[in-house]
Amino acid sequence: MTDAHDPAEAKGELRDYALKRGAARFGIADAAVVEKFTPAGHGPSALLPGVKSVISIAVSGPTQGTWRAPAKVMTSVGANVGRIYRVAVGLSFHIESRYGFRSIYCPPHVDPEFGARLPLQSLKLHAELAGTGARSLAGDILLDPEYGLVYYGSVFTEMPLPPDEPMAENPCPAPSCLSVYKETGQTPCQKFCPVQCLSAKLDDDGKVEESRFDMYRCAEMCQQYENMPTIMEKAITAQDPLDREEVLYGAESQSFFYKATAGVDTNAQCFECMRVCPIATQGTMVDPIKRAKTLRELAAGEHLKGDA
Amino acid sequence: MPYGVSEQMIETWGEMIFDLSLNIQIRRGDPIRHLDFDAWLGMREDMGLTDPEIASKLGLATEQVTFIRNITERRRFRLNQYRKLYRLGGGLRYREGRYQDPEEKFEMGDAAVLLRQAINVPAQDAARYIRDGLWTQARIPDYLDEHAAARADAVALTDQNKSLTWAELHNRCHRLAASLQSKGLRRGDIVVANLPAGINQVVAYLAILICGAVFLPLPPQTNGAMLAAWLKRAGAKAAILGSAQDQPTLAGELASLAKQSGSLDLVIQDNETRSDDVHSLIEMMDGHDDNPHTGGAAGLAATDPALLLIADDNADNLTTLAIHSHQSLVSGAASVEAEIAGETEIAGDPARPLASQLSLTTGAGSLVLHLALRTGRTLQFSQPSRPDMALVATCANHVITIARSGAGDIQIMSTNQISAAMINTGIIGDGATWKPSIGSQARIVNEYGTSLLDGQPGHLQLLGPGQCVGYTDGPTNRTIDGWLRTNHHATMSGTDIQKMNDSPKTKV
Numbered sequence: 001m002t003d004a005h006d007p008a009e010a011k012g013e014l015r016d017y018a019l020k021r022g023a024a025r026f027g028i029a030d031a032a033v034v035e036k037f038t039p040a041g042h043g044p045s046a047l048l049p050g051v052k053s054v055i056s057i058a059v060s061g062p063t064q065g066t067w068r069a070p071a072k073v074m075t076s077v078g079a080n081v082g083r084i085y086r087v088a089v090g091l092s093f094h095i096e097s098r099y100g101f102r103s104i105y106c107p108p109h110v111d112p113e114f115g116a117r118l119p120l121q122s123l124k125l126h127a128e129l130a131g132t133g134a135r136s137l138a139g140d141i142l143l144d145p146e147y148g149l150v151y152y153g154s155v156f157t158e159m160p161l162p163p164d165e166p167m168a169e170n171p172c173p174a175p176s177c178l179s180v181y182k183e184t185g186q187t188p189c190q191k192f193c194p195v196q197c198l199s200a201k202l203d204d205d206g207k208v209e210e211s212r213f214d215m216y217r218c219a220e221m222c223q224q225y226e227n228m229p230t231i232m233e234k235a236i237t238a239q240d241p242l243d244r245e246e247v248l249y250g251a252e253s254q255s256f257f258y259k260a261t262a263g264v265d266t267n268a269q270c271f272e273c274m275r276v277c278p279i280a281t282q283g284t285m286v287d288p289i290k291r292a293k294t295l296r297e298l299a300a301g302e303h304l305k306g307d308a
Numbered sequence: 309m310p311y312g313v314s315e316q317m318i319e320t321w322g323e324m325i326f327d328l329s330l331n332i333q334i335r336r337g338d339p340i341r342h343l344d345f346d347a348w349l350g351m352r353e354d355m356g357l358t359d360p361e362i363a364s365k366l367g368l369a370t371e372q373v374t375f376i377r378n379i380t381e382r383r384r385f386r387l388n389q390y391r392k393l394y395r396l397g398g399g400l401r402y403r404e405g406r407y408q409d410p411e412e413k414f415e416m417g418d419a420a421v422l423l424r425q426a427i428n429v430p431a432q433d434a435a436r437y438i439r440d441g442l443w444t445q446a447r448i449p450d451y452l453d454e455h456a457a458a459r460a461d462a463v464a465l466t467d468q469n470k471s472l473t474w475a476e477l478h479n480r481c482h483r484l485a486a487s488l489q490s491k492g493l494r495r496g497d498i499v500v501a502n503l504p505a506g507i508n509q510v511v512a513y514l515a516i517l518i519c520g521a522v523f524l525p526l527p528p529q530t531n532g533a534m535l536a537a538w539l540k541r542a543g544a545k546a547a548i549l550g551s552a553q554d555q556p557t558l559a560g561e562l563a564s565l566a567k568q569s570g571s572l573d574l575v576i577q578d579n580e581t582r583s584d585d586v587h588s589l590i591e592m593m594d595g596h597d598d599n600p601h602t603g604g605a606a607g608l609a610a611t612d613p614a615l616l617l618i619a620d621d622n623a624d625n626l627t628t629l630a631i632h633s634h635q636s637l638v639s640g641a642a643s644v645e646a647e648i649a650g651e652t653e654i655a656g657d658p659a660r661p662l663a664s665q666l667s668l669t670t671g672a673g674s675l676v677l678h679l680a681l682r683t684g685r686t687l688q689f690s691q692p693s694r695p696d697m698a699l700v701a702t703c704a705n706h707v708i709t710i711a712r713s714g715a716g717d718i719q720i721m722s723t724n725q726i727s728a729a730m731i732n733t734g735i736i737g738d739g740a741t742w743k744p745s746i747g748s749q750a751r752i753v754n755e756y757g758t759s760l761l762d763g764q765p766g767h768l769q770l771l772g773p774g775q776c777v778g779y780t781d782g783p784t785n786r787t788i789d790g791w792l793r794t795n796h797h798a799t800m801s802g803t804d805i806q807k808m809n810d811s812p813k814t815k816v
């Protein structure tokens with residue numbers, strides 16, 4: 001540990017650091033609280049034994065132009081995760097060099113002991129507890145009331161920092177979604193999901209009585225970890241040589257192999273639930289075009305130095 | 309045996325582990341945001357457990373759970389879901405009914421697969437027909453759509469008793485197609501029919517093509533045994549029979565045959581009413597048969613097979629079928645349509661039995677129909693309504709003689725294997741001089757297949773865009789380089805061909 005510092009001041013300085021580098025949101029959760037809400041082996045202490053604080057950072061989602069693009073275009077440019085790495089890794093170095101506390105960038109990946117569908121850590125849990133997002137009805141995507149769809153990164157540190165609160169209100173379901181639900185029994189995200197993996201029962205006020213997310217269906221769209229072995233198995237067991245060639249060299253497989261060999265980091269993405277989400281597409285800070293205007297109109301607020 | 313896991317264990321535990329894992333996540337309320345630990349704990353199992361948690365719940369080792377879960381996920385994983393996204397965006401939203409898996413569009417029965425495998429067009433010929441604009445993307449039902457839109461109220465088909473406008477013909481064909489699809493007719497399925505030449509034969513043909521299926525017309529007098537043999541030989545999915553008056557017991561017999569058959573499962577008769585196992589063609593065409601409009605076969609291609617004709621000179625035997633695609637049929641008609649410009653109607657010669665003229669069972673008859681379809685002319689199965697405006701087609705021995713109202717007669721040679729191969733616009737009868745139609749070629753060869761010089765008599769061989777695109781198994785009369793061996797002896801000078809007589813040697 002280096003010179004004594006004021007935790008509140010340090011938090012402000014870290015927030016400024018993150019926002020200057022492109023974060024839209026910055027929040028802190030108490031690592032002990034995160035640990036309590038985490039299945040054994042997946043809490044912050046599994047990565048950093050002396051962890052005190054979990055910092056959750058969000059960067060904004062796609063541009064307005066991207067939301068209007070054909071899905072196949074959006075699948076390759078919709079995600080905005082690159083900036084997260086820059087902000088969060090930078091922050092972890094910054095804490096160590098400026099404040100002298102061990103820090104680690106939390107890997108957003110799967111736990112290699114268990115295969116492709118079990119994450120090492122839940123970045124969403126960190127964000128919920130740090131108040132940088134609230135759980136929506138769309139496949140557990142977290143939403144920010146102003147920035148809509150955001151991408152998360154977490155930094156764990158041994159530095160004690162004053163935690164934030166979870167969001168007081170959940171922006172999901174939006175009032176218009178509740179009206180649609182009352183009319184049709186489905187919210188827009190549920191209705192437009194191509195694999196129909198979302199459902200929920202809402203009360204009259206829009207509170208979620210029960211929501212269901214068939215993650216395995218969403219995974220067929222948003223993950224392609226199973227593609228390679230599936231392709232190989234089908235190729236091995238194909239009776240007809242043409243079927244074998246199709247499974248190896250057909251358009252789907254070619255594009256999958258292209259992405260894998262060209263190192264495209266988004267093997268698969270699906271945005272259909274978010275395209276129809278009013279929070280994701282119409283929040284005051286969602287649209288980078290409108291955002292500049294909003295920023296001018298708002299009095300100086302905490303998000304002012306975000307990624308405008 | 310990885311981690312001591314057997315196939316039986318996967319069967320026992322797979323679904324349970326799958327459901328307990330993160331694959332299905334159920335939440336009540338918003339407990340994390342409210343920091344409500346007890347509520348969160350109460351729904352842990354529904355939110356999805358980790359592998360160690362599942363292992364301790366089920367009494368398995370963690371490695372076993374991980375292995376079983378991953379295998380079960382893998383087995384349930386559906387490849388190619390991602391392509392549901394490809395045509396969405398920019399305001400277009402996914403809707404289940406809008407999406408058809410591309411592979412589903414091409415699902416075919418065994419007979420359809422065999423038929424497709426029998427299609428064999430030399431690459432250089434296909435390239436030439438495409439380059440010269442003789443083969444295009446037009447499918448036969450496209451002409452029906454076009455005329456129904458452009459000349460809805462004009463008469464498309466007439467016979468002694470009724471007329472159908474293009475709009476009526478379009479509706480009738482689509483109703484029948486929807487009904488056939490709702491009864492399970494799929495792309496590539498073969499439908500055998502022994503309907504007489506006439507409006508219903510045309511409607512059945514077009515409806516079958518709209519479904520992406522293939523029509524095999526047999527002469528109406530085909531007896532029950534022969535019909536059953538053809539159904540089996542073709543692997544037919546459906547049979548459409550003439551009226552019960554003509555064939556009182558045949559439909560019932562075929563319906564019981566269908567029950568035992570691996571492929572045949574639809575028997576239809578040209579009747580007003582249906583019985584238990586036999587559907588009514590009239591009811592299906594008129595839309596009284598309760599079924600939704602299921603639309604045409606998505607992805608129908610001009611290269612798809614459309615019509616099967618019994619290879620020439622083999623009508624009495626169960627033998628080879630000549631496979632015609634939409635492209636070969638359309639191009640055959642296209643190559644001669646300039647010769648009938650100015651005429652408004654096409655009719656059979658009233659002096660001859662219609663069955664021998666305008667029936668789809670012959671290449672000549674089918675050319676007349678496709679000529680009418682391409683050009684939007686009225687096809688008459690009776691005396692022309694205005695003989696002065698009409699063009700009368702007489703089809704005999706593969707030759708259509710067309711009496712044009714404004715010009716002299718012409719002759720078009722159209723066999724079951726090549727549509728509109730040669731045209732004669734000069735003398736009719738002995739001494740006639742023929743020329744290959746647009747895109748077609750002719751050559752004279754000796755008995756060893758060597759091309760002969762101008763004026764030397766030999767066997768006539770033809771090649772052209774109207775030629776069938778393949779043959780079902782059995783003897784064919786196609787040379788290795790794709791030319792059709794005719795049974796004509798002829799001489800050739802330049803492009804002028806003079807037929808001399810039939811050449812028995814070249815008969816199949």
Ligand code: SF4
Nearest residue numbers: 139193218270272273
């Ligand atoms: S990302 Fe796509 S598949 Fe997943 S829930 Fe949203 S719409 Fe459905």
Ligand code: SF4
Nearest residue numbers: 172174177187189277
């Ligand atoms: S569309 Fe958006 S706001 Fe509406 S219910 Fe779905 S996730 Fe919530």
